[in-house]
Amino acid sequence: MKKTVLDYTLKIRLPFLLFVVAVSFLLTFYISRSERDGVGYMPEQPIKYSHKLHAGDLAIDCQYCHVGVTKGRHALVPSVNICMNCHTVARKDKPEIVKLTQYYEEGKPLPWKRIHKIPEYAYFNHSVHVNVGIDCESCHGNLREMEVVEQIKPFTMTACLDCHRDPQKEIPYLEKVNKGPENCAACHR
């Protein structure tokens, strides 16, 4: 049988093309996955604040600054006056603290870069999670060792549901824990 251009196209060129497309899609999909989910996001902050120093070395409790975490929806990035509780006296001469003091004294808004975000149609609530004993670390990673905060886990619906469906696996340190709700209205309304 005579080989035609059509044969060549259908038998070799097309499968090859499809293969290349599929492989590049898969490669891009998996390589960019963490980026899409925001895992590893580590933006530069207006002030070089170190969780390692404060929460790790100085062992300040998370809730000293994140006052809302047991009370409501938001954990709350601390208002500047909380920083100034210590820094009106502590390390006043350091350049970052000078910057901080300036923000405080001028009443200028301090624009921290947001790292963890879920879409606005999902209504997450910190207090219901923290009040049943779930540790910050389970979602945010070990901040006590982070010089600069980065996102450790994906904040996708799958990630939420994984834990809601099988909490024993994700948070084994809680001996008695119920499954989280899986119905739509638990998060969306």
Add this chain to the structure above:
Amino acid sequence: MTPDKTDLKEHYWKSIKEYYKDPEVLQAKLNEFAKGVTDEFSVDKLNGLSRRRFIALLSASAALAATACSDYRDKGEIIPYTNRPEGVLPGKPDYYSSFVNDKSVLIKVREGRPINIVGNPDHPVYKGKLDAQTPATLLNLYDPERLKEPTKDKLKIDWAKADAEIIDALTKAAADGKEIALIGDRITSPSVMKLFADFKKKYSTARVYSYKQISDENKRIAWDQCFGTRNIPSVKLNNANVILAIESDFLGREGNTIEKTRMFAESRDIINNGKMSRLYAAEGSMSLTGMNADYRLRIRSDYHHNFILSLINELIGKGMTANADKELRDMVSSFPLDDFVKRHGLDALKISYLVKDLLNDPSGSIVLGGESLPVEVHTAINLLNNLLGNDNLFDYSSVELDHQPLSTDKELDEFIERSLSGEVGVIINFGVNPVYHLPSSLGIEKVFSEVNTTISIVESDNETSALSNYVLPSSHALESWGDNFTRSNIYELQQPVISPIFNTRQKEAVLLSWINGISEAYSDDAFKEYLMDVFEENVFITQNPAVDFKSYWYNSLHNGFAHIKSGRLQPGTFKFNPVRKTTNADDYDYVLHLTPNYFIGDGRYANNGWLQEMPHPVSKISWDNYAAVSPSSAKKLGVENDDLVKIKTASSFLEIPVFIQPGMADGQISIELGYGRTVIGDVGKNSGFNAAVLQESLSSVLIAGVTLEKSSGSYKLVSTQEHHSLDDDSVKDFHKMRHIIQEGTFKKYKEDPGFLHEEKHKLKGITREHKYEGLKWGMSIDLNKCISCGSCVSACNVENNIPVVGKDQVELGREMHWIRIDRYYSGTPDEPEVSNQPMLCQHCDNAPCENVCPVNATNHSPDGLNQMAYNRCVGTRYCANNCPYKVRRFNFYNFRDHFADAYYQNELSYLANNPEVTVRSRGVMEKCTFCVQRIMDAREEAIREGREIKGSDVVTACQSVCPGNAIVFGDINDPESEVSKYRTHELGYHVLEELYVKPNVTYIAKLRNTHAEEA
């Protein structure tokens, strides 16, 4: 037509067309959407501005795509407080007590912005309940068309400069002996009283005028004549057994409707105390009170005088002589009741029941007079009440106070005359709108061009400010301090919950700085201190509490009111006051009855979309007013709905569309005021007609002797009444006797409590029943306590971010209210009986909407909620097609963008949104969620406290405001809960339960308290 046969109605109808079986209407009942709902969906038909917006969005998304090429998506910033105010926790609402729209309320505030207005549960009169107006006034705070800067002759001016110039003008006017006219609303505030007195002290020629378009002034004058005081005691309606309302809409728009509704509902609470009062309504216009009456007597509004005198005559003749002296007998002897009944073609049977009831229980009967009635009729009503000897029903410890009489027609006339002759130097419009409200025949418009200095201190531009030299923006009630003393036992306080959004000042503070005479001396706190002084003097010193002033003040501010130990304010003894004989009303063909609108009031809320879109409680018309006439009058005149008619008085005329209102008295025309504003924002533009042009004077609201003729052309009125009407015909095929609405009589219920369920079929599903373990949400609505005031609709709008769609979209049946109040007529169009039924998502266990959703966007939660995931919805509208209750609402547009070209799509109006509820955009379906955000809040609270959530932890928005306490919400799996009691009650029924969708909203059947003989 006799008023019997109330048990099983043969046929309910919602409109005249339906009554006569118009094929179009019958077809519409079978369809899911009203005609036109699904049309007009071509992109080309979108207006130009929307297209521009689309292109702007397109370029914005291109810019977004460009930035997305960086490593990670930018997630924005978190900006914390620099100094977090103590007690403020972002994400957690705070509640502050205050008063808005003259109602004591709590303001829900999130991160410093008011997002909701809810009732104040500690208040002894309101008990945490509200009317339909008050929650919606929130939108006025965020109205983009509010005045933002002071202006002089339309040019921007500094406050300090304006103050200085005005102080000069005032000083000059006072020195020249020219009058300074201060025109304001009815004074209810002691501090404003003092402020005005101080103003008069400083500027000796100042005079205060106060007016109200519709007021209880006539009632107070009559009370004064009979008892020697203008302070009227409140009525203990909950103790009354027989209520006769004479043209009195005490449930809808007259006086303290919230308190009266609560008491009325209490007197008809079958479930909890098994008793039932009887309401007779004698009226010419169809009012909300008339709709709820057990017997409605159709009497033209100008016949009431003779009616009451005849009634008195009859009662005396039948032996009620205890309080009847000779004078009274002589006066009424020429009014035989039989003649009256015959002459006006009334139902003699109903009248005989009324007479019998009054004779049987005189001390448990009360007669209430409407605000539109003249003084003579109110005097006659006082005579009748005195004859009945029902003093025990008046509450003299909580008296409706009157600080200062309103200006009389004569005073207003004289003021206008003086202004035109140059005797008035300055006019200050103190937050009102006289040019719109006062009848144009008085010539008030001319006054504003004659007088040198005219000042308006108003929230937004109106007809009066448009003619004023100085227009000073005043703050909204939520930005103001104030006090209110309308009931003798409560002194209410108002506090600001947000600092002024624009460069506004509250009008009292402006006046105060003019009294001080130094324009630079203004401070935001000045009026607060003034208020505190008045409070100290009037309340603290007289009440003499055991604490110091500061703690007493803060405590009162926290509560929103202070209790006043006033004791019993006994009026003077009853003074017989002969009633003047009025002209014989029969001489006139037509009488015109002017009433305020239920929602936009006297026009002050005409720029509030939420209130404009509320369907009228009776006619279900929104966005317009109309001339309501009876079916017979319309027939005589040869007019149909929407036809224009011309109403003529001696000096003026008005062209207005006609609406055939079943139940109107023949020869009566009823028009609501507050519409037809000419200087107003985009929302209120072109809505309705100003009927005030027909008035000769402000007090003439019942105008006899008008002529009515057909005019050419028509005007489209839009009503929600035929939308979402239930398909009862096809259901009838299966269960002929089952109706959408079920009712009976009180007597029948007493004889046979289970009468409702006699013919109940045993229903069985073909699928496996799903078990609900633990908590399961359910609601019940007691139709004996629901008066269809619309508070629930309004509260739901505010709580759940319901958009305003506009008149054109309402016409297409696209209104978005999650709860509506269905109104059904039965009987004849002339004398209909009315049944109401609030309708909302029934959260059916076997929800038909869930089965048909192709993307599973609507499904069931384990606690029995029918959930709606907006971000999953693709907008097929299958669910709405399959819903037997027609409660699903589709976003045909992004309505915030669509309504009047993005009126509510601005930075300011977005602040009114509840941050706990998604703002739905175009293309998604929505419906009642049972306030799932409140359920989740309660759950969070329970987890924090380490306990299980209880059914009583959640109060839905509609339930929280309902003045009749008709709505109960809770856990139906808990046999002890309140809602279970209703659910299992023998009067409970589910709408269309034959469909076996197993709804979770239980209705308690309406019972009419009619007489035994007829059942």
